[in-house]
Amino acid sequence: MKIYAVLVTYNKHLSDCSSFCSALKEPDVQLLVVDNSTDESIHNQEEARQAGAWFLSMNGNQGLSKAYNAAFDYLKTTTGDWVVLLDDDTQIPDQYWMQLRKETPNAVLLPVVRTMKGKMISPAEMKHDIPRSVVSPSTISDITGINSGMAVPKQLTDTYRYNDHLFLDFIDHQFIKDLKQNGVDIRILPAELVQSFSADGLEKQSALKRLEIQKKDLYTYYAANPWKAWYLIMKRKIRLAVQLRKPEVLLHG
Template sequence: MKIYAVLVIYNQHLSDCPSFYSASKESDVQLLVVDNSTDELFQNQEEARRAGAWFLSMDGNQGLAKAYNAAFDFLRCKNGDWVVLLDDDTEIPKEYWKELQKAKPDSIQLPIVKTIREQMISPAEIRFDLPRPAKELNAIKEITGINSGMAIPKNLTDSYRYDERLFLDFIDHQFLKDMKNKGIKICILPVQLRQRFSADQPEKSAALVRLQIQMHDLSVYYQYAPWKYWYLVIKRKIRLALQLRSPEVLWYG
């Protein structure tokens, strides 16, 4: 079975990415690194080459949707069974690859992803087209999930294009919605990944830039339902204001 793993990296050294280490050690996995870095300090091409990985430079941060489209274009004429999407801050155990080898490539596979605080962030569920954490896996009525560790049958990536108006957020939810509309089955892969977030207390200016990106992407995703956009934006602003202890965040943007 042939597995392609796509790792999009941004202003980080490959040596600091646990998912890079995991995928590069698997003989049945061909890794493709897509580099969105803007800082010349991060020169990852040579490290990717030494690990036997393919490398694509996006010549700056073009966003996640464009990076995934570039990866799918690169892989389109290549034979294989799976395309796995990897985050640079996710720990991938060896059991993940073993379980994926057992799965038949006729459905999308979502692993169980938890934070270091044991909060499950994927799979999640959809209620009224709003994603929310799932309390129990067997209680999910309409499933969704995040990109990290998502395994997609290769034939589906050959014909799919991400909406490049989405820069970073809700790309995963849009993809899974599109797949469900096509009748593609989504299954849970019985293995657990660990997501490492860079900081629980982000630096304010970076957090505001991140909020601006979220607001843009939410406006695209919920262009048909403005109230859902405002519901999530206000919710995220309140959370960030409390996290930063900065009430002025509520009026940002």
């Protein structure tokens, strides 16, 4: 079996990415690092080369959709079974790779992804085109999920693309929706990943900048139903105002 793992990084050294170290341990996994970094002090290309990974620079932060699409284009001339999408802040256990090798590449596979506190964030249930967390994957009737750990049959990456009008948020939900509309099966991979989140998400300026990206992406995704975008943005503002203890966040934008 031949597996390609795509790791998109942003202003982070590869040695600090747990998913980078996990993929390197697997003899049948070829790692492709796609670097969206804007910090010129980070030199991931040499570290990737020394580790035997392929490297693709986006020459700045072009967004996650364009990074994944660039990876798919890069891999077009290769043959293999799976393309696995990895986040730089996700712990990938050995069990994940063991389970993936047992699968036939005829469906997109979503592992169970939990936060460090144990909350399941993927897969999730789509209700009225809004992703909602569930307690157990067995209760899901209309499945969606996040990019982290998603395994896509190699042949699908030769044809399908992420919507590059979306910069970061909901690119995974749009991708899965497009796949399902074309009859692609989405299944759950019996493996669990743990995803951590950067602490600087609770710094006001960085959080507000992140909120602006979310706002643009959500209004793009819900172009036909902008009230859904407004609803989700308000939910995020309220959560952020509570986390930061700054009620003025509710008035932002």
